[in-house]
Amino acid sequence: MLVKEILESRNEPVFSLEFFPPKKQEDWDRLFETISNLIPLDPSYVSVTYGAGGSTRERTHNLVTKIQKETGITVVSHLTCIGSERAEIESILRLYRENGINNVLALRGDKPADIPTIEEAVKDFPHAIDLVRFIKENFPEMGIGVAGFPEGHPETPNRMKELEYLKEKVDAGADYIVTQLFFDNRDYFDYVERCAIAGINVPIIPGIMPIATKKGMIRMSELALGSRIPAKLLRRVLEAADDQEVAKIGIEWATSQVQELIDNRVKGVHFYTLNLAEATLKIFENIRK
Numbered sequence: 336m337l338v339k340e341i342l343e344s345r346n347e348p349v350f351s352l353e354f355f356p357p358k359k360q361e362d363w364d365r366l367f368e369t370i371s372n373l374i375p376l377d378p379s380y381v382s383v384t385y386g387a388g389g390s391t392r393e394r395t396h397n398l399v400t401k402i403q404k405e406t407g408i409t410v411v412s413h414l415t416c417i418g419s420e421r422a423e424i425e426s427i428l429r430l431y432r433e434n435g436i437n438n439v440l441a442l443r444g445d446k447p448a449d450i451p452t453i454e455e456a457v458k459d460f461p462h463a464i465d466l467v468r469f470i471k472e473n474f475p476e477m478g479i480g481v482a483g484f485p486e487g488h489p490e491t492p493n494r495m496k497e498l499e500y501l502k503e504k505v506d507a508g509a510d511y512i513v514t515q516l517f518f519d520n521r522d523y524f525d526y527v528e529r530c531a532i533a534g535i536n537v538p539i540i541p542g543i544m545p546i547a548t549k550k551g552m553i554r555m556s557e558l559a560l561g562s563r564i565p566a567k568l569l570r571r572v573l574e575a576a577d578d579q580e581v582a583k584i585g586i587e588w589a590t591s592q593v594q595e596l597i598d599n600r601v602k603g604v605h606f607y608t609l610n611l612a613e614a615t616l617k618i619f620e621n622i623r624k
C-alpha cells in the first residue's frame with residue numbers, strides 16, 4: 336500500500352517506525368528482535384534509512400526487502416541522491432519495483448566528509464527535488480515522501496526560500512513530508528502553519544525521538560542539524576543522576592509531545608527508534624492509558 340493511501344484512509348493518527356541497517360550480523364538479529372517486539376503496536380508502516388557508500392546502500396536494500404518479506408508491513412525505503420548518477424538510482428528503483436517496495440523517502444543526503452564542497456559531491460541530482468522529478472517520471476507508481484525541517488535546514492539561505500523549495504518538492508510529486516526530530520511542539524505547529532500559508536497541503540508527519548542518554552543528547556546538539564533542546568528539558572537531563580533517569584525523562588517528554596500532537600489531530604507520528612524497542616513501547620503504553 337502507498338503511504339499516501341494509508342494516510343488518506345485512516346481517521347486516527349497513524350504511527351510509523353524508523354530503523355537503520357546495522358553494520359554487524361549480531362545487530363541484525365537484535366534488530367529483528369526489536370521489530371518483533373514493536374509489531375504488536377500495529378505500525379502502519381516502517382522506514383529504513385539510507386547511507387552513502389556501496390556496502391551501506393546494500394544493507395538498506397537487504398533490510399527493506401527482508402522486513403517486507405518477513406513481516407508484510409509496508410516499508411518505506413529512504414533514498415539519497417547527492418553523489419549518484421541517474422543509472423545507479425534507476426537500478427535501485429528497479430530492484431525495489433521487482434521486490435514490491437513502492438514507497439520511497441526522496442532525500443538529497445549530506446556531503447561526505449572527504450569531499451570539500453557540496454558542488455563537488457553532486458553528480459546528477461543537485462537537490463532532493465531532482466530525485467522526486469526523476470522518480471515521478473520513471474517510476475510513476477512509487478509513493479514519494481520528502482524531508483522537512485521545522486527548525487530550518489542549516490544550508491537554507493532564509494526561511495521563506497526554504498518553504499518555496501519545499502513547495503516545489505510537493506508540486507513535483509511528493510505525497511507527504513516527514514520532519515526532522517524536534518523537542519518543542521511549538522516549532523512543529525508553527526512550521527505547519529507556515530507551510531499552509533505557502534500553499535503546502537500534504538500531510539506533515541512529525542518525527543519524534545526520545546532522548547536516551549546524556550552523551551547522546553550532547554552529541555545530537557553538536558550535529559549541524561542538531562535540534563534545539565528546550566531549557567526545561569536540558570536542565571532536567573543535565574541534573575539527572577544517571578542515564579536510567581535520563582531515559583525516563585526522555586520518555587516522559589516524548590510522551591507529552593506525542594499526546595499533544597494527537598490532541599491536535601496530526602495525520603501521523605513517526606518514531607525514530609534507533610533500533611531499540613523499549614522507549615517506543617513505553618510511549619505507546621503511556622498514551623494508550
Ligand SMILES: Cc1cc2nc3c(=O)[nH]c(=O)nc-3n(C[C@H](O)[C@H](O)[C@H](O)COP(=O)(O)OP(=O)(O)OC[C@H]3O[C@@H](n4cnc5c(N)ncnc54)[C@H](O)[C@@H]3O)c2cc1C
Pocket residue numbers: 383384385386387413414415440441442443444445461462463464482483484488489490491492496497500513514515516542560
Ligand atoms: C525524515 C528524515 C529522514 C532522513 N533520512 C536520511 C537517510 O536515510 N540518509 C541520509 O543520508 N540522510 C537522511 N536525512 C538527512 C538529509 O539527507 C539531510 O538533512 C540533507 O542535508 C537534506 O536533505 P533534503 O532531502 O531535505 O534536501 P533538499 O530538499 O535538496 O534540501 C537541501 C538544502 O538545499 C536547499 N534547496 C532545496 N531545493 C533547492 C533548490 N531548488 N535550489 C536551491 N536550494 C535548494 C534546501 O533549502 C536545503 O537547505 C533525513 C532527514 C529527515 C528529515
